Amino acid sequence: MSPSGKPVPPRDSLTTSEINKPDFRELDLGSPVSPLRSQPRGLTTTTTTSSSSSSSSGSLTRQQHPPVISRSGSVRGGSSSTQSGSSSGNQTRSDSVTSNSTSSATSPSSNVLPTGNICPSGKIQLTGMTQSRSRSDVLGSGTGTYGHGSIMRGGGGSSGVSPAKTVAPVTSRSGETVWKRAVLGSDAEEVKRVGNEMYRKGLFGEALKLYDRAIALSPANAAYRSNRAAALTGLARVGEAVKECEEALRLDPNYGRAHQRLASLLIRLGQVDSARKHLCFLGKPSDPTELQKLEAVEKHMSKCADARRVGDWKAALMEVDAAIVSGADFSPQLGMCKVEALLKLHRLDAAQSKLLEAPKVEPFPASCSQTRFSGMSCEAYTYYVKAQVEMALGRFENAVMAAEKASQIDPRSNEVATLHNTVTLVARARVRGNDLYKSERYTEASSAYAEGLRLDPCNAILYCNRAACWFKLGMWERSVEDCNQALRFQPRYTKPLLRRAASYSKMERWAAAVSDYEALRKELPHDKEVAESLFHAQVALKKSRGEEVLNMEFGGEVEEVYSREQFKAAMNLPGVSVIHFSTASDHQCKQLSPFVDSLCTRYPSIHFLKVDIDKCPSIGNAENVRVVPTVKIYKNGTRVKEIVCPSKEVLEYSVRHYSS
Numbered sequence: 001m002s003p004s005g006k007p008v009p010p011r012d013s014l015t016t017s018e019i020n021k022p023d024f025r026e027l028d029l030g031s032p033v034s035p036l037r038s039q040p041r042g043l044t045t046t047t048t049t050s051s052s053s054s055s056s057s058g059s060l061t062r063q064q065h066p067p068v069i070s071r072s073g074s075v076r077g078g079s080s081s082t083q084s085g086s087s088s089g090n091q092t093r094s095d096s097v098t099s100n101s102t103s104s105a106t107s108p109s110s111n112v113l114p115t116g117n118i119c120p121s122g123k124i125q126l127t128g129m130t131q132s133r134s135r136s137d138v139l140g141s142g143t144g145t146y147g148h149g150s151i152m153r154g155g156g157g158s159s160g161v162s163p164a165k166t167v168a169p170v171t172s173r174s175g176e177t178v179w180k181r182a183v184l185g186s187d188a189e190e191v192k193r194v195g196n197e198m199y200r201k202g203l204f205g206e207a208l209k210l211y212d213r214a215i216a217l218s219p220a221n222a223a224y225r226s227n228r229a230a231a232l233t234g235l236a237r238v239g240e241a242v243k244e245c246e247e248a249l250r251l252d253p254n255y256g257r258a259h260q261r262l263a264s265l266l267i268r269l270g271q272v273d274s275a276r277k278h279l280c281f282l283g284k285p286s287d288p289t290e291l292q293k294l295e296a297v298e299k300h301m302s303k304c305a306d307a308r309r310v311g312d313w314k315a316a317l318m319e320v321d322a323a324i325v326s327g328a329d330f331s332p333q334l335g336m337c338k339v340e341a342l343l344k345l346h347r348l349d350a351a352q353s354k355l356l357e358a359p360k361v362e363p364f365p366a367s368c369s370q371t372r373f374s375g376m377s378c379e380a381y382t383y384y385v386k387a388q389v390e391m392a393l394g395r396f397e398n399a400v401m402a403a404e405k406a407s408q409i410d411p412r413s414n415e416v417a418t419l420h421n422t423v424t425l426v427a428r429a430r431v432r433g434n435d436l437y438k439s440e441r442y443t444e445a446s447s448a449y450a451e452g453l454r455l456d457p458c459n460a461i462l463y464c465n466r467a468a469c470w471f472k473l474g475m476w477e478r479s480v481e482d483c484n485q486a487l488r489f490q491p492r493y494t495k496p497l498l499r500r501a502a503s504y505s506k507m508e509r510w511a512a513a514v515s516d517y518e519a520l521r522k523e524l525p526h527d528k529e530v531a532e533s534l535f536h537a538q539v540a541l542k543k544s545r546g547e548e549v550l551n552m553e554f555g556g557e558v559e560e561v562y563s564r565e566q567f568k569a570a571m572n573l574p575g576v577s578v579i580h581f582s583t584a585s586d587h588q589c590k591q592l593s594p595f596v597d598s599l600c601t602r603y604p605s606i607h608f609l610k611v612d613i614d615k616c617p618s619i620g621n622a623e624n625v626r627v628v629p630t631v632k633i634y635k636n637g638t639r640v641k642e643i644v645c646p647s648k649e650v651l652e653y654s655v656r657h658y659s660s
Contacts, residue, residue, distance in 0.1 A: 199231055268328060268331070505537060564619055578609070
């Protein structure tokens with residue numbers, strides 16, 4: 001029903017590009033005149049306007065023009081006429097065209113352009129009339145019978161309609177913009193019109209405020225609710241947009257535009273069954289393009305659920321991506337299915353990242369809460385996946401809370417109930433194991449962790465904890481095995497890597513220990529304990545190979561060279577020596593020096609020296625150093641590398657390369 005109480009016929013079907021634009025529902029203000037009429041077939045309109053910089057004269061010629069709208073509200077038409085004027089005051093700019101015949105206004109015919117819709121090109125369509133300068137003559141001012149303050153949809157309308165200039169925001173004499181006046185105004189249609197203008201410019205937040213104002217002035221207007229949904233969609237607040245469309249349909253169940261907008265939103269959410277109901281509310285699809293999109297999404301979501309059911313996680317990942325590309329780009333259940341697939345493929349870092357990126361629909365529409373995905377409600381599935389991620393990360397308390405939430409939302413799901421039970425038991429096993437470990441009852445602690453692993457055989461945290469028990473019991477091989485399992489499921493988990501390196505050191509497998517400690521240095525570059533462990537492992541490795549080790553002290557500083565004799569002695573040291581030539585006044589040297597100091601700490605088996613060529617010019621001349629900073633690397637007394645003005649990346653790469 002329209003606000004005037006008249007029945008509103010179903011809207012014409014809309015194209016896909018129009019679905020998410022604000023629309024207008026014509027209000028019956030009692031005007032006897034049809035706001036816009038189409039041009040009769042067989043008639044053409046030609047307009048010629050001429051002007052110059054010295055005058056504002058022009059001529060307007062119309063040939064066999066159609067009926068047009070006069071300001072007085074009558075419709076006039078007739079044969080061709082010629083109208084001219086000049087800037088001296090004889091020019092007339094009237095929207096009325098006098099003719100030999102008149103006709104009374106009638107209701108718009110079926111091919112009349114819909115009143116009040118936003119033109120995708122951002123222009124207003126005028127039929128047989130020009131714009132006046134006064135506010136009362138502006139199309140969309142809300143004071144005349146030119147569409148009751150709305151913006152007409154352009155492009156592809158009836159024949160004989162040519163676009164006019166883009167309407168710019170109007171500013172009053174006092175300097176107050178139309179937008180500011182509209183926010184405080186009492187004319188709902190004017191407020192809505194300015195809201196449409198803001199929306200068309202992409203200012204969705206401003207448009208939303210204006211639609212809110214229009215709704216406050218006219219709460220029963222379904223079109224305002226639909227427009228508000230469009231603005232919310234532009235702000236990516238899809239859940240709220242769905243609720244606004246539902247409210248519009250509550251006010252007017254036959255509102256076709258709201259049905260189509262809601263169908264489009266539901267497709268994006270992956271709610272294909274609900275989307276089909278609204279897309280086909282007249283018994284047949286109102287938009288074939290949207291129907292094709294819906295069918296593609298439905299096909300891929302079905303395949304995704306099938307792949308998940310049989311544990312084919314690679315296929316599930318592929319079908320999720322296909323469904324998102326097909327149109328379900330804001331579907332929480334597809335986002336969470338992607339997270340679950342990555343988790344099952346032991347790509348925890350990627351799963352964690354995608355969990356943060358997953359669409360969040362808040363508030364979750366009540367109409368969507370009971371939709372099921374792979375046997376459980378969509379909302380419960382979100383918490384179901386979160387519980388698995390939290391458990392894999394070792395946040396067992398959070399995992400229990402998420403599983404409980406999923407169980408509350410969908411108490412009938414067997415899959416949810418099983419996960420809730422598993423998470424609860426694993427969390428208990430971990431707490432019991434930790435308590436026993438603290439009590440130094442390592443054998444019993446290992447058994448408690450083993451119980452948790454029986455329920456969750458891919459939990460890297462429990463494997464790492466059990467490896468700690470084996471290490472304390474002196475069972476190095478078993479410790480290494482559990483560390484390997486933990487790293488298999490979480491390759492970047494540093495604790496098992498550190499524990500494995502320590503176990504290798506205990507077994508005097510120095511090459512493996514050095515390899516693990518070097519990997520840890522990349523992950524933990526400022527950890528002094530790791531640096532010291534690496535140094536001792538490197539020394540032990542050299543000794544095991546029969547190499548001479550002169551520098552047995554960890555944590556040395558960069559040695560400053562003051563004489564040529566000291567420099568020659570440093571060059572001839574066994575192993576690798578890195579010599580930094582600099583000056584105290586050079587800015588680039590000042591920036592590089594702290595980095596060289598850090599390299600000295602991170603690579604303790606290498607000799608680092610510094611030469612200030614201003615203090616020792618003889619060394620600079622002997623080494624032919626012309627530019628600072630310059631770094632030279634010697635190995636067993638032979639120069640192997642010289643770098644002029646090195647970057648930090650190049651310098652560290654070279655040091656690491658020659659230290660191995």
